[in-house]
Amino acid sequence: MARSVTTQRKTLNTVIAWGIGLLIFFPILWTILTSFKTEAQAIADPPVWFFFDWTLENYRVVQERSNYSRFLWNSVIIAGGSTLLGMMVAIPAAWSMAFVPSTQTKNILLWMLSTKMLPAVGVLYPIYLIFIQLGLLDSRIGLTLVLMLINLPIMVWMLYTYFKEIPGEILEAARMDGAGLRQEILYVLTPMAIPGIASTMLLNIILAWNEAFWTLNLTAARAAPLTAFIASYSSPEGLFYAKLSAASTMAIAPILIIGWFSQKQLVRGLTFGAVK
Amino acid sequence: MATKASRSAARLMLAPAVILLLGWMLVPLTMTLIFSFQRYLPMRGGFLDWVGFENYVRFVTSSAFWPAVQATLIIVGGVLLITVILGILLAVLLDQPMWGQGIVRILVIAPFFVMPTVSGLVWKNMFMDPNNGLLSHLWRFFGADPIIWLSDASMASIILIVSWQWLPFATLILLTAIQSLDSEQIEAAEMDGASALSRFWHIVLPHLARAITIVILIQTIFLLAIFAEIFVTTQGSFGTRTLTYLIYQRVLESQNVGLGSAGGIYAVILANIFALFLMRIVGKNLDR
Amino acid sequence: MSLRKSLYAATAMGLISAVGASADTLTIATVNNGDMIRMQSLSSEFTEATGIALEWVILEENILRQRVTQDIATSGGQFDVMTIGMYETPIWAARDWLVSLDGLPDDYDIDDILPAMRAGLSHEGSLYAAPFYGESSMVMYRTDLMEAAGLEMPEAPTWDDIAEAAAAMTDRDNNINGICIRGRAGWGENMAFITTVANSFGARWFDEDWNAQLDSPEWLEAVTFYNDLLQNYGPAGAANNGFNENLTLFQQGRCGMWIDATVAASFVTNPNDSTVADHVGFALAPNKDGMDKRANWLWAWALAIPAGTQQEAAAMEFINWATSKEYLELVAEREGWANVPPGSRTSLYENPDYAEVPFAAMTLQSINAADPNNPTVDPVPYVGIQYVAIPEWAGIGTSAGQEFSAMVAGQLTPEQALQRAQALVTDEMEAAGY
Numbered sequence: 001m002a003r004s005v006t007t008q009r010k011t012l013n014t015v016i017a018w019g020i021g022l023l024i025f026f027p028i029l030w031t032i033l034t035s036f037k038t039e040a041q042a043i044a045d046p047p048v049w050f051f052f053d054w055t056l057e058n059y060r061v062v063q064e065r066s067n068y069s070r071f072l073w074n075s076v077i078i079a080g081g082s083t084l085l086g087m088m089v090a091i092p093a094a095w096s097m098a099f100v101p102s103t104q105t106k107n108i109l110l111w112m113l114s115t116k117m118l119p120a121v122g123v124l125y126p127i128y129l130i131f132i133q134l135g136l137l138d139s140r141i142g143l144t145l146v147l148m149l150i151n152l153p154i155m156v157w158m159l160y161t162y163f164k165e166i167p168g169e170i171l172e173a174a175r176m177d178g179a180g181l182r183q184e185i186l187y188v189l190t191p192m193a194i195p196g197i198a199s200t201m202l203l204n205i206i207l208a209w210n211e212a213f214w215t216l217n218l219t220a221a222r223a224a225p226l227t228a229f230i231a232s233y234s235s236p237e238g239l240f241y242a243k244l245s246a247a248s249t250m251a252i253a254p255i256l257i258i259g260w261f262s263q264k265q266l267v268r269g270l271t272f273g274a275v276k
Numbered sequence: 277m278a279t280k281a282s283r284s285a286a287r288l289m290l291a292p293a294v295i296l297l298l299g300w301m302l303v304p305l306t307m308t309l310i311f312s313f314q315r316y317l318p319m320r321g322g323f324l325d326w327v328g329f330e331n332y333v334r335f336v337t338s339s340a341f342w343p344a345v346q347a348t349l350i351i352v353g354g355v356l357l358i359t360v361i362l363g364i365l366l367a368v369l370l371d372q373p374m375w376g377q378g379i380v381r382i383l384v385i386a387p388f389f390v391m392p393t394v395s396g397l398v399w400k401n402m403f404m405d406p407n408n409g410l411l412s413h414l415w416r417f418f419g420a421d422p423i424i425w426l427s428d429a430s431m432a433s434i435i436l437i438v439s440w441q442w443l444p445f446a447t448l449i450l451l452t453a454i455q456s457l458d459s460e461q462i463e464a465a466e467m468d469g470a471s472a473l474s475r476f477w478h479i480v481l482p483h484l485a486r487a488i489t490i491v492i493l494i495q496t497i498f499l500l501a502i503f504a505e506i507f508v509t510t511q512g513s514f515g516t517r518t519l520t521y522l523i524y525q526r527v528l529e530s531q532n533v534g535l536g537s538a539g540g541i542y543a544v545i546l547a548n549i550f551a552l553f554l555m556r557i558v559g560k561n562l563d564r
Numbered sequence: 565m566s567l568r569k570s571l572y573a574a575t576a577m578g579l580i581s582a583v584g585a586s587a588d589t590l591t592i593a594t595v596n597n598g599d600m601i602r603m604q605s606l607s608s609e610f611t612e613a614t615g616i617a618l619e620w621v622i623l624e625e626n627i628l629r630q631r632v633t634q635d636i637a638t639s640g641g642q643f644d645v646m647t648i649g650m651y652e653t654p655i656w657a658a659r660d661w662l663v664s665l666d667g668l669p670d671d672y673d674i675d676d677i678l679p680a681m682r683a684g685l686s687h688e689g690s691l692y693a694a695p696f697y698g699e700s701s702m703v704m705y706r707t708d709l710m711e712a713a714g715l716e717m718p719e720a721p722t723w724d725d726i727a728e729a730a731a732a733m734t735d736r737d738n739n740i741n742g743i744c745i746r747g748r749a750g751w752g753e754n755m756a757f758i759t760t761v762a763n764s765f766g767a768r769w770f771d772e773d774w775n776a777q778l779d780s781p782e783w784l785e786a787v788t789f790y791n792d793l794l795q796n797y798g799p800a801g802a803a804n805n806g807f808n809e810n811l812t813l814f815q816q817g818r819c820g821m822w823i824d825a826t827v828a829a830s831f832v833t834n835p836n837d838s839t840v841a842d843h844v845g846f847a848l849a850p851n852k853d854g855m856d857k858r859a860n861w862l863w864a865w866a867l868a869i870p871a872g873t874q875q876e877a878a879a880m881e882f883i884n885w886a887t888s889k890e891y892l893e894l895v896a897e898r899e900g901w902a903n904v905p906p907g908s909r910t911s912l913y914e915n916p917d918y919a920e921v922p923f924a925a926m927t928l929q930s931i932n933a934a935d936p937n938n939p940t941v942d943p944v945p946y947v948g949i950q951y952v953a954i955p956e957w958a959g960i961g962t963s964a965g966q967e968f969s970a971m972v973a974g975q976l977t978p979e980q981a982l983q984r985a986q987a988l989v990t991d992e993m994e995a996a997g998y
Contacts, residue, residue, distance in 0.1 A: 013373065020366065021383035024384050027402075030557060042402075065620070096290045125537070126307035132638060139533075206389060211504055212504040220621050220643060221619035222621075230394055231393065238815060239837065241401060241408070263381065271487075325979075422800060427972075428974075513749040531637065531959070
């Protein structure tokens with residue numbers, strides 16, 4: 001960094017930024033802490049912070065009641081599957097719009113995005129009826145398809161803005177070297193587009209993982225992901241904050257960990273063309 | 277520059293996405309449109325008769341309609357305002373030199389990974405509950421009467437919860453944009469004796485315009501459809517019944533598919549007005 | 565290929581996969597209430613005995629209702645056994661959506677089911693859902709606080725008694741509220757309670773021509789009374805409190821009284837969860853001075869088989885197990901008599917072991933005091949006490965409930981809330997074609 005700053009200034013920045021960061025993170029931290037308390041400690045006033053008898057009891061209860069690993073596995077398959085499937089459709093589409101633009105490109109792009117605004121509740125009945133006809137209810141395939149479709153516009157958009165930043169001269173140079181369309185995509189574009197592709201995939205996994213309307217309404221037991229898992233802990237009888245916290249932690253932990261480890265990739269590509 | 281061959285190849289590559297989305301949009305939408313002209317009550321045997329525009333008139337004249345549109349706009353507007361303003365401030369802050377920047381970024385980004393149902397439940401129970409919630413403990417600690425968040429400040433509560441989820445997204449995009457700012461430009465302004473505030477106002481903010489539009493566009497798309505946060509907290513009580521929620525009540529609680537479908541069509545129209553409006557702006561920005 | 569043909573092809577493919585996945589496995593949808601969770605944990609015994617595997621879909625009440633209603637209305641066929649209530653059963657049975665339970669074996673002893681429960685879960689003389697547990701409502705109160713206030717709770721109190729007791733027990737400085745009752749919007753939440761109050765004040769939802777009656781003076785009196793109770797003696801945030809929130813408050817010792825489901829009795833007297841377990845008394849739901857109707861409701865969570873399931877025989881077998889006398893004994897053996905799912909069978913209340921449970925007698929008395937076929941003072945065209953057994957009720961009840969919830973939050977006066985509720989009920993009934 002070219003700008004020079006005093007240590008005081010840096011310290012001040014650090015203190016403020018950490019304060020705000022912790023404040024934003026606090027609800028998650030509190031949920032994780034509460035998941036290790038007893039129900040009575042969970043509602044104690046004044047609240048107990050770190051010094052309590054840490055217990056795994058809530059996790060044991062939750063695991064006993066629900067088959068966590070199956071919900072988790074369904075979430076993984078559905079989020080991962082819809083992302084992969086979506087990329088297979090979105091990459092060619094974004095590529096063609098970015099490198100062979102026509103007068104319609106912008107309109108198509110904006111139209112795609114507008115399909116995302118369809119209110120899900122408004123089309124629940126039709127989708128449900130179609131799913132019955134096709135035997136797709138409570139199937140991972142059906143859910144994967146739906147999640148792929150609802151996130152496809154975002155994927156295409158993100159990839160498009162990414163691809164567009166790849167300078168056209170490189171392509172022409174490749175073409176002059178006699179590269180065909182396939183090679184062009186495979187050896188020239190793809191490597192340059194990897195950060196964009198990676199971050200599109202990550203964002204999509206997050207969105208699919210957290211989708212809570214279709215995943216709840218189109219599944220029963222076999223294909224139910226973690227959003228359905230949490231729906232059985234939302235208000236049981238009696239005190240439940242600690243159990244709710246444990247279930248919540250279990251539901252968000254995998255994606256939180258993936259997100260944190262890959263945040264560099266996510267951030268690098270998460271521009272939607274915001275940067276020019 | 278494109279050859280004829282590559283142009284048709286391009287069309288071929290675009291086709292799957294367009295066809296899929298067209299199908300995804302048209303098939304259910306057509307069915308919804310058909311339902312909307314019917315008296316369709318699953319609990320009374322499904323399709324009963326054709327009623328023309330009756331459902332449309334009924335939906336729009338019901339006392340719940342305009343408050344629902346209003347609630348939708350307030351929530352979307354409120355969240356956008358909060359996330360954009362705080363997002364800019366946070367992005368500027370995170371751009372400053374500091375220790376542990378990576379960790380702070382991890383902390384800030386975290387709420388984005390939390391599923392809406394979980395964040396709704398956690399906020400409602402563990403923070404906003406007037407008897408056992410953490411905020412009520414805090415208020416009592418200072419000798420104040422706890423706020424009854426979900427009923428007395430219902431809108432603010434929903435906006436708070438949703439903003440918490442979307443602030444990371446706004447911050448990240450804005451941060452990326454700020455980091456792409458030419459630091460020489462800032463230094464030049466600094467040497468000209470421009471104050472920090474005027475540097476922010478005249479250089480940083482204009483540079484962010486495009487990023488801000490993108491944040492608004494993407495978030496609006498998601499915010500128009502928010503459901504889970506309301507479903508697990510107020511269930512549409514206390515003036516938080518958005519258009520989406522109203523349709524949900526018509527379709528699933530009243531089991532009046534015709535009426536709900538008419539509502540769905542209204543929501544599509546509203547969304548498209550929004551879209552058109554936003555895309556005008558974004559479209560312009562895209563060309564720049 | 566025509567669209568029809570391709571649909572058939574796809575359907576066939578779907579069927580193959582569906583059948584492959586569900587052989588000898590029952591998918592059971594149920595509520596996340598304590599008794600059901602206990603059923604789930606005990607169900608391994610059923611699987612061991614019969615070889616029938618079970619898939620549990622346990623959801624929070626609102627989500628469960630939405631899921632099963634959606635599924636049954638579209639013949640989705642996702643569930644083999646559904647947990648439904650007294651409200652849904654007759655409506656769904658009338659549409660031929662449920663399998664009649666006449667096929668239950670003789671040793672199931674269908675005549676042992678409490679008459680009120682059986683009546684509420686039957687359609688044209690056949691049982692369509694087997695009660696897993698049943699409930700009425702009653703007053704649960706703190707004996708120690710009543711004593712300290714120098715009052716005694718009559719076994720059959722009037723609303724005036726309740727108001728007096730609530731005023732005497734309220735102690736804001738010590739965080740004790742005189743009364744906790746439901747304020748959270750929902751047809752199965754605040755409207756269940758408010759409707760029973762209205763019944764006891766002589767009000768009714770509809771006259772015999774299905775005209776909404778919320779503009780009547782009886783409604784205003786009932787709703788005003790309810791509102792005053794909560795405003796003066798209720799807990800903070802009462803507008804968001806449903807059954808669970810009030811249960812938690814009562815267990816923490818923050819309520820002098822709680823008028824709610826009889827099943828709650830076993831939770832508030834369970835020393836593991838309740839700080840006031842030793843100081844709870846029970847009384848009948850109140851009436852208004854000079855009027856006969858008490859504010860009792862009647863409800864059962866029951867197990868039903870959706871028509872069209874491939875697993876009818878296995879589903880029947882499961883229901884036979886889960887709602888049998890043997891199941892009650894199994895729970896008693898493992899968890900003690902106090903934790904047995906109550907309110908379903910006569911034999912349970914004739915069992916001397918169960919008679920020692922402190923709330924057994926009052927529960928039975930409350931259930932017997934409720935009459936869903938005759939819920940109000942003036943005649944009505946509907947059955948159901950705390951609900952109106954028509955398909956539109958869920959929508960009506962919840963929207964009206966939101967107005968009353970806003971009233972409890974202080975955003976509307978009783979007059980305004982009733983006016984709005986009347987308007988939207990009229991509206992919805994019109995939309996449904998009454």
